[in-house]
Amino acid sequence: MNVVRIGVCGLLAFSVFAHGVVEPWSEAVLEVGAAMLLVWWAMLFASGRLPRVSWNRLLWPIIAFWLLALFQYAARLSAVGFLTKIEILKLSALGLLFFLAVQAFETCEDWRAFAWFLLVLGFTVSVFGIIQHYTFNGKLYWFRELRYGGIPFGPYVNRNHFAGFVELIIPAGISIVLLRAEARDRLSVVALLTIVPVGALFLSASRGGIAALLLELGLVFILALSRGRGRKQLVRGAIALLPAIAFIVWLGAGRALERFQSYQNLEISQVRRTEMVRDSWRIFLDHPLLGAGLGTLEAVFPRYETLYDGTVVNHSHNDYVEALAETGAIGGLICASFLVLLVGGAWKRIAGATNATDLALHIAALSACCALLAHSFVDFNLHIPSNALLFLVQSALATSTFAPSERHMAGDGALYSRKLNRTRAVQTV
Numbered sequence: 001m002n003v004v005r006i007g008v009c010g011l012l013a014f015s016v017f018a019h020g021v022v023e024p025w026s027e028a029v030l031e032v033g034a035a036m037l038l039v040w041w042a043m044l045f046a047s048g049r050l051p052r053v054s055w056n057r058l059l060w061p062i063i064a065f066w067l068l069a070l071f072q073y074a075a076r077l078s079a080v081g082f083l084t085k086i087e088i089l090k091l092s093a094l095g096l097l098f099f100l101a102v103q104a105f106e107t108c109e110d111w112r113a114f115a116w117f118l119l120v121l122g123f124t125v126s127v128f129g130i131i132q133h134y135t136f137n138g139k140l141y142w143f144r145e146l147r148y149g150g151i152p153f154g155p156y157v158n159r160n161h162f163a164g165f166v167e168l169i170i171p172a173g174i175s176i177v178l179l180r181a182e183a184r185d186r187l188s189v190v191a192l193l194t195i196v197p198v199g200a201l202f203l204s205a206s207r208g209g210i211a212a213l214l215l216e217l218g219l220v221f222i223l224a225l226s227r228g229r230g231r232k233q234l235v236r237g238a239i240a241l242l243p244a245i246a247f248i249v250w251l252g253a254g255r256a257l258e259r260f261q262s263y264q265n266l267e268i269s270q271v272r273r274t275e276m277v278r279d280s281w282r283i284f285l286d287h288p289l290l291g292a293g294l295g296t297l298e299a300v301f302p303r304y305e306t307l308y309d310g311t312v313v314n315h316s317h318n319d320y321v322e323a324l325a326e327t328g329a330i331g332g333l334i335c336a337s338f339l340v341l342l343v344g345g346a347w348k349r350i351a352g353a354t355n356a357t358d359l360a361l362h363i364a365a366l367s368a369c370c371a372l373l374a375h376s377f378v379d380f381n382l383h384i385p386s387n388a389l390l391f392l393v394q395s396a397l398a399t400s401t402f403a404p405s406e407r408h409m410a411g412d413g414a415l416y417s418r419k420l421n422r423t424r425a426v427q428t429v
Helices: 002-017 024-046 059-074 081-104 108-134 159-167 170-179 184-204 207-226 231-251 253-264 270-286 297-303 319-351 356-375 385-399 406-410 412-428
Strands: none
Touching (some): 002 024, 002 108, 024 081, 059 081, 108 170, 108 356, 108 385, 159 207, 159 356, 170 184, 170 207, 170 356, 207 356, 270 297, 270 319, 297 319, 319 356, 319 385, 356 385
């Protein structure tokens, strides 16, 4: 399964550096790569080298949503069948990679290695973004023209989508440091890999991203406290945040915050966003059951637009309303079932955590997912394939049951388990 694990991580890294996979060539690479990994996994399974097929309950709503889109296309219920077909292909790739992640990452050690991969990836992308920010010449990677405009940061055309990416990574480092889920000599490395993305997030001046960061910080602390972590952990976490604050100040947080106002003149205004959401809601009212068709908002929206400003509306800057407009009440119920299974499954895994690494990884994954879901009220990160893929893999982690590795059972994990058992014994008495 090493090939599948490496393949999933490789496609994830590719999707980030390929501007989030928002162009046909990168979409094709992602889809072909997912298909090739599935073929490799199927060959391993057919040869008997894999004992079983692992299942995650989140696969049910993913399959249901895919079938709904397929029905829209096959029954010609989509306003533009070609656009729905494109979305079906992207959704197929994301669903396959979710399934393969569930198969490939089973043990605590597997997911721990994945967390390290995310931290390194987030650090690398953030360093690139910081360097690009201070040497920006108006082009992505210093040579790609921005044909349709944008306010880029790092490899992303839209700085808010870079913020969505780091939102999904930062909680891993925070949880590991807060819960001491790594050896003491590695915690400083984890802290460094976390501080730089935090600084880059502030430098990107994404209001939604900074608000989501504050939300996930609160969730990490609350969930840690819910599992018996006390005042010492809060103090430790506050101390761990001090270097991040110092780094933000050193980068020039004041200038970054001043750009909030200047960026408002370049981005879509709040009034325009409100009108887009309202007009998208009208699409849902006209197609209440099955929606206008997955991926068809751009084509359908002009008929409902009430505040025309000469620009093309690709997304309504609210993933929830856009999902209702494109897939109707049935699609909305499927998405709601996904969220219920995500939160319920993650909470169950957090409550049943057997060691510090187990607890830290599940808390981090749930906090990351909640942060992006909150950001989705004012943006469309879930329509950026790289961020959607990372969100799905984090969802798999948040809801997966995995056996702790022998190293953790024999070391810090066993110590944590003994403390947890003593706490439960006292509560029982």
